[in-house]
Amino acid sequence: VWERLVLVFASALSVATLALDNGLMRTPPMGWLAWERFRCDIDCEHDPKNCISENLFIDMADRLSEDGWRELGYVYVNIDDCWSSMERDKQGRLQPDPKRFPGGIHKLARYMHDRGLKLGIYGDMGTHTCGGYPGTPMDKIMIDALTFAEWEVDMFKYDGCYSNATEQEQGYPFMSKALNATGRPIGYSCSWPAYQGGLPPKVNYTQLGEICNLWRNYGDIQDSWDSVLSIIDWVFENQDVLISAAGPGRWNDPDMVS
Ligand SMILES: *[C@@H]1O[C@H](CO)[C@@H](O)[C@H](O)[C@H]1NC(C)=O
Ligand SMILES: *[C@@H]1O[C@H](CO)[C@@H](O)[C@H](O)[C@H]1NC(C)=O
Numbered sequence: 001v002w003e004r005l006v007l008v009f010a011s012a013l014s015v016a017t018l019a020l021d022n023g024l025m026r027t028p029p030m031g032w033l034a035w036e037r038f039r040c041d042i043d044c045e046h047d048p049k050n051c052i053s054e055n056l057f058i059d060m061a062d063r064l065s066e067d068g069w070r071e072l073g074y075v076y077v078n079i080d081d082c083w084s085s086m087e088r089d090k091q092g093r094l095q096p097d098p099k100r101f102p103g104g105i106h107k108l109a110r111y112m113h114d115r116g117l118k119l120g121i122y123g124d125m126g127t128h129t130c131g132g133y134p135g136t137p138m139d140k141i142m143i144d145a146l147t148f149a150e151w152e153v154d155m156f157k158y159d160g161c162y163s164n165a166t167e168q169e170q171g172y173p174f175m176s177k178a179l180n181a182t183g184r185p186i187g188y189s190c191s192w193p194a195y196q197g198g199l200p201p202k203v204n205y206t207q208l209g210e211i212c213n214l215w216r217n218y219g220d221i222q223d224s225w226d227s228v229l230s231i232i233d234w235v236f237e238n239q240d241v242l243i244s245a246a247g248p249g250r251w252n253d254p255d256m257v258s
């Protein structure tokens with residue numbers, strides 16, 4: 001994940017500025033996220049080992065907890081896109097795909113907690129997620145924040161596909177308030193800057209630090225070394241902006257390497 005890249009790029013040189021006051025991520029979060037490798041593979045019938053299902057996250061939890069990663073600080077096991085059902089339930093709540101997550105997200109969260117790990121989940125502030133699943137626009141923010149808190153999720157990545165700049169200006173801060181209002185500390189990862197070019201004046205890193213624990217500055221990492229290098233180049237070129245944006249509780253996220 002963010003792991004080494006975050007540690008390298010977002011380290012100690014930061015200015016003491018206000019951070020989101022949820023007590024979380026005083027050091028850069030470390031863990032694993034499904035997207036870079038497993039994408040939106042939902043074909044569990046033909047590809048049971050690689051499809052987005054509870055088995056994949058249970059496997060990763062076992063690896064992190066049994067192979068020594070947890071002791072090094074890799075504690076987040078994060079679900080990305082394509083986990084949910086195409087329909088909300090009768091009460092309007094998001095629900096996991098019943099075939100691929102038969103135990104439900106709450107049970108998966110408990111599996112993590114029993115092993116000293118944390119569970120992250122994914123949503124999108126547009127009408128749909130990037131993969132075409134139900135989004136979390138303004139009118140769904142409260143109910144989805146509450147659902148994640150009830151499931152005892154520990155981190156939430158809020159993507160930005162199918163939303164415009166005006167909606168993002170309203171939605172990202174509002175989700176921050178909604179997560180806080182649930183009473184459960186939930187690490188908040190905002191994809192907002194990645195949708196606005198990653199740089200001021202379009203991106204206000206002072207504000208981001210006040211509402212998010214972590215933010216995706218730039219495009220997705222792809223499954224290639226060239227992609228890693230292009231992100232490193234971008235971070236290098238813009239290091240003056242990025243270094244001063246980071247600090248305890250507020251971090252740049254150059255994207256995961258799973
Ligand atoms: C909510 O915000 C208040 C004030 O910033 C803070 O003291 C509290 O710890 C936050 N609670 C959660 C669950 O994030
Ligand atoms: C952004 O989206 C909202 C909701 O769909 C719409 O009402 C608004 O006109 C859009 N704004 C711009 C600048 O495209």
Ligand SMILES: *[C@@H]1O[C@H](CO)[C@@H](O)[C@H](O)[C@H]1NC(C)=O
Pocket residue numbers: 204206207210
């Ligand atoms: C950026 O956000 C901060 C904190 O919310 C605010 O005080 C400041 O005015 C904003 N800057 C700009 C250029 O909008």
